[in-house]
Amino acid sequence: MNRVRRTLAATVTLAIASMTLTGCFEEASPHDAVRDFLVGWQSNDYELAASRADGDPAVVRKALSDAKLQLDAASFRFRIKSVRVTGDESQAEFGVEVDLGDNNPLWTYDSVLPLRLDDGMWKVKWSPAVLHPQLKEGQRFAVKAKPKPRQPVLDRGGDPLQQDMFLYVAGVVPAQLGDRAEEVVKQLSQITGYAEDRLLSRIRSAPPNETVPLITFGRTRYQSVRQKLDAIPEVKTVTEKQPVDPASPKQIVGRVSALTPETEQKLGGPQRAGDSIGQSGLQQAYQGYLTGSTETQVIILDLNTGEEVASLQQWPGRQNRSVQTTIDSGVQVAAERAVSSTRASALVAVDSSTGEIRAVSTRGLHQQNDALAGRFPAGTAFSIVAADAILKAGVQTKQKLPCPAERTVGGARFVSAAQVTGSSPTFQQNFAAGCVTALASLARRVTGDDLARSAENFGIGLPWQLPLKSFSGSRPAFDGDAAKAKAIAGQNVEVSxxxxxLVAGAVASGTWRPPVLVTAPDTPDAADEVTPAPQPPPRQLDPQVREALTAMMRAGAQGTPAQAGSGRVHGVTSAATGKENDAWFVGWQGDLAIAVFTRNYNPAAVAGSFFAALGDTP
Known part of the structure; x- marks a missing residue:
């Protein structure tokens, strides 16, 4: 809830309060004075309030007005608790609710209005204690706000996935402004675009002898306005280091910027100068966790010395915390090297036994929008999933299966560019080579329900949850031989x-698991106050099918660049699909399962570079 909304709420409360106070007390009594004073104070009608006090009207008006400025309050609201009369003296007990704005908690306290009968009229006995029981002559309110430094996004080993970068914070010392406060604020507003009233209210509510941070700049923005800022002698700029310069995977970690007038207005608080704002990736998804909320304290100051004499209320704010990811920086380095020679590619590596994402790397594509959430034709890489249904239907890996250049299945025409050696290739050989025509011919051996169940067992289309946008895949209804054949060839199935x-990880470990990118905290900011949807449960593969698929994918990697000198790589390379010559390598080595998507480049070569780079990475 932002300042504007709270102010509107206060107006409604005021109307109700006015009617209540007016309706309850019909006789001339202390109640009339209590009503007029509190309604005048609440509605900023300080003339009305002062008319019901026994002090100098100008002094009362200024004290009430100053209290609102010193607290930077959006509103005051009151609730009468009791009114007691003893002869010519009276006392009204009331509750106070002060909205400090900027999404700070409401400040509530109880107070007392003393009254006396003066020439037949009840008057509030004026003193600063009317504003708060602890406030005395020669004292004022003030609000101290202390933003917390931004916490880092961490890799799985606890190392930051960003480097420190300097931000520039411009501020003033209120006591040094004298009568130039409004002029300084006007100049700052013209330079930065911040609203004058917001800057001025922060200055007036702060302790006068302490520096008040007002505006934060990134390096480029600061350099563009530096001369103008330097021309205002009262404005001092300091540098602050914050962990905001992202390391790989940069688009997953996300960008951070300094607070701007636009982001402050959009977020509505509790951000203040010195804060940083996540613009994308995990920095945006976990903004509230990484920054926490501003620590706020209402205090009383001595007007002469500026020293704090009392602390009336303190809110520690929400504690900020780092975000723990599953990214392995060593694996990420290997992934970055592997895609560096391509023009358009994406590589995702996951731990096959947990589903935890170890690396996300792209070249010419976007790490979140394409690697996690891209929607690409699966090509013959989807034959891994289809093979689950085909093997369960009784087809043997050694079954002879011709690989003609062309074939029609259910009216759908298929053309294969794959070359399969031997006069009578087997199902396994056609799988390894990605022969579209041979694989499509098996559509008649499975039902649409068979294929749908296998797709679900490998997580295709399941509603998993990640803090960033992602895509689990989509498929049509497999309601005929043509649709089934196209699915086996990956022509009507989209995947990321x-x-x-994760499909490769399922074969490697024997169990499909949903992806994991962040292990702490449990939910991003958007889901912080709601129960997150449960992750789909793991799906165990049929052990015999998994054994056959393992052998098929071992054959699929043999003789390809994915081997990179190692005989431990399992995988399959898809035939090119679509106008862009899209291609896939899907497989694993050890505990790492990967998918490589490329355009006009051999994905098996990227996979080989990745596995080779792992051996060179500490």
């Missing part, structure tokens, strides 16, 4: 590199 890395 992440979803296919």
């Amino acid at each position: 590199p992440l979803s296919m890395a």
